[in-house]
Amino acid sequence: MSTVTADKVKTIKTLNNIAETGLNVFNTDDYKIDNNSENPDAIMVRSFNMNTLEFDKNLKAIARAGAGVNNIPVNKCTEQGIVVFNTPGANANAVKELVLTCLMASSRNLFEGVSWAKALDGKGEQIPKLVEAGKKQFVGKEIKGKTLGVIGLGAIGARVANDALELDMDVIGFDPFISVDTAWNLSRTVKRAMTIEELFANADFITVHVPYMDSTKGMFNAEAFANVKDGVHILNFSRGELVNEQDMEAALESGKVGKYITDFPNENVLKMKNVVPIPHLGASTEESEENCAIMAARQLKDFLETGNIKNSVNFPNAFLEYTGRRRVAAFHKNVPNMVGQITSAISSYNLNIADMVNRSRGEFAYTMIDIEDKVNGEVIPGLVEKINQIADIVTVRVI
CATH class of the missing domain: 3.30.70.260 (ACT domain)
Structure with a gap:
């Protein structure tokens, strides 16, 4: 058990660089930003690994300026009565834009073409002729009229689905846990897959937007690949652990999976053929970082001042x-x-x-x-x- 009472000045500690617009939410009369504090009232964090940290009994809340909380010991926080917040939807537009960018770029072999063209440096006057002769190896396909399968129709998945419709794609979605709010925001033109196998069988492109948990770990595996269309492109901007890497390598070698676009490269993935490795840029925009920081700060401030809880991953929401x-x-x-x-x-x-x-x-x-x-x-x-x-x-x- 612990006792916490109201203090006149509350201390906020940051474990990563947090956008100034977020920190400005805390007025200087009631709050102090002290990154060296050993007993803060609250912590703001992005990707810093907190799993081995010990927490002072004064710590009331942790806010993750982002959606995933794998870097935070959530169960330990719950046992100690520490609220853990995240910021679902704050980076949704940034991730959506990158998904759609990679969807089109990978279908047109843009990444491979750019790398090849840059390697022509030093060929001088031969470059234009080499370009004309070599471009045929990068002939791609248009996404118009193709089917995009969206697994997970939350803040990001719903936006991807809606915008893909505007690009004249057919969209099929699978999410057995879709919320009422998301359903209201999702176009009625998005077709509903009753099973994930139905989505696998019909999609030319598959993008996944689900959290990493025991039930989703390695969900893209040999069994799943056996059900997909030959040459399917799979886009993963959620978590690397959703993919069984050994099975993915085999599927890429056989051509069952045409391309794997991932925001989570590692040594194994970089050795695979037909992989497009993105250096974890999904939420890396100035706007997204500011949105996440502001949302995280407001949730912390509201909780510290009123006790109200919104977007907690371990406490019930309460107002x-x-x-x-x-x-x-x-x-x-x-x-x-x-x-x-x-x-x-x-x-x-x-x-x-x-x-x-x-x-x-x-x-x-x-x-x-x-x-x-x-x-x-x-x-x-x-x-x-x-x-x-x-x-x-x-x-x-x-x-």
Whole structure:
């Protein structure tokens, strides 16, 4: 158990370079950016590997300026009551643009053609003739009228699907977990595949936009490649671990897979034929980095000041309009009568409850309770300690 109370000045530590526009979200009267702090209130991070770090008990939240959180020990954070945020959708346009760029460029053999042309340096006046004679080896195909299969129709996948339709492609999508919000944003012209095998069998190009987890690890494997159309192009801007590299190499050698475009090159991948290695540029735009930083900072600021949670990967999302009343925020095991015990502790101080919200996520839950009575701006003496004595409380904070 840990006790957290409101501080006048909160410390934010960054573990990577964070766009200045994001850091500017924190006003200097209430926040201090201190990258050397050993006990910050919150951490902002991009790709820094945090899996071996130990966390001070004062740490309340970590915000990843990006979507993936493999570099953060999420389970450990949950056990210690630390909220982990990410920024889904903030880099969606950047990734979408690169996917569509690579879709067209790979189909037209543009990458190979450019490399070949650059190798002509030094041929002098022969270059124009060599270009005309050699260009036939790079004859490609137009994407118009071809079928694009989109696996995962979240913020990125839905945008790719919609824009591919505008390029006169046929689009088939597969996502058994599609959200209502995404469904509203997805064109009705996108055809729905009932199984991933149906998508494999019909797509000339396949782009994947799903998170990396046990169920998706190595999803592109020999069994999957047996179901795809001969010569299919596969684009991976999600995670390298989604692909079984040994099976991919065999599929590329046989021609079953025509090209593999990946944002996650490594030594094995670079040795394969017909691979287009992109140096992890999916979200690498100035706009994307600023969008992610701003979104991450706003989520941190809102949580630190109001307790509200949006886009957490380990806590339940929870919102309670903040009116300035003293607020108790407790993270606890999702067990019966927990809310009753917390409210009883508050009532024992003759305090009235003005409003409350309770949300659960798996084995854990999060409760925010607003107190009607004025408390002269001070933390209620003894209340946090009393709530902390309740079994299965992880953290308590008074805002």
